[in-house]
Amino acid sequence: MDKFDEIKKYQTSHDEEFKSKGFSTKCVHMGAEPDYIFGSVNPPIHLSTTFAQREPGVPFGPYDYSRGGNPTRNNLERLIAGLESAEFGHVWSSGMAAMSGLIHLLKPGDEVLCIDDVYGGTQRYFKRVSAIQQGIVFNFMSFDDPKLLLTKMSEKTKMVVSETTTNPTLKTTDISEIVRVTKSYNQDIIVVIDNTFMSPYNCRPIELGADIVMESATKYIGGHSDILMGITCTNSKVLHEKISFIQKNLGGVPSPLECFLAIRGLKTLSIRVERQNQNAMAIAKFLETHKNVEKVIYPGLESSPYHQISKKQQKGFGGVVSFIIKGGIESKAFLKKLKVFLLAESLGSIESLIDHPALMTHLSVPEDVRKELGIMDGFFRISVGIEDLEDLLQDLKNALDEMTV
């Protein structure tokens, strides 16, 4: 047996060993066997873009050029597959590279049924690039009642795209119900779930029957606001082979250095997200009682219409909370008073952030659509970090207390 077969066997048996272990154990060990030669407990960062060949067409091992595959990326792809309960994982240079890669599974004239509240960047790519340049037809609708998906399906429907929890209105979709309804119409329709807001700690769409889970790893998976990355995972060998081929051809792959940072970030995923779940829940409850807050949107609250679905399919409700302050309060003045929450886009990292969607993340959404979603001037989205809860509560309390209508 040649040494690469031996290494492959060593890696496979390592992953097999950890498949049955708990989630936190997987975070630390999946795809991270002690290095075959030196036993280093962290994977080597293989920066090489090319790999020597013994004779033309006969590389030393399984890699020839890093766009098609790289040993450090392979460590990460095995890790994310393990965490998403999938057989196969792919990592991309951003969440959008992952999503646009998946659309390459389709051909002109194919139809996609997509949740109306989908992430703004996905919406923009679908409507302004893919529909126009690639001839893919996108139909948008609410996924609140999955049975109604049937009303918009046809023999041309090839993909259904949804999100576990949407941004920033935090609508939660019933994933197993979406899968059941879709497959009852046609087994071959590919169900894609963007699980960015939950991370595999809180929800694993593959376990709920989704064909492909996709995430912006820029958020919870990376967790430190220092890498831009996307992931896709599947249990289907056919889809895996198609996605690998697309990935190699499109070329939107991350660098080995970033793969290493993602592996490092993932080791603490469960403790980060557990803390974020707890902090977010406490903050949502506090905001609900504040006299200057009109409404709090958080699936963890009993007042949320999505509470039961979230409880059924998730371990926690995530670190994102949206709220609307009382009419008449100056939103810019409120933001200025915050000291711990940083005013910035993005989410899922260890530091707490606040976003003003109407002027920041959702500025490109047409005003009438924003109005319909309730994203007005007083609407804020916070991404809760891992700081001490008391400091976060105090920061919000100080800023809110000082506001007068």
Ligand SMILES: *Cc1c(COP(=O)(O)O)cnc(C)c1O
């Ligand atoms: C951020 C985000 C994306 C896009 O990911 P990038 O890494 O920014 O390209 C896709 N979906 C959701 C839900 C996101 O929050």
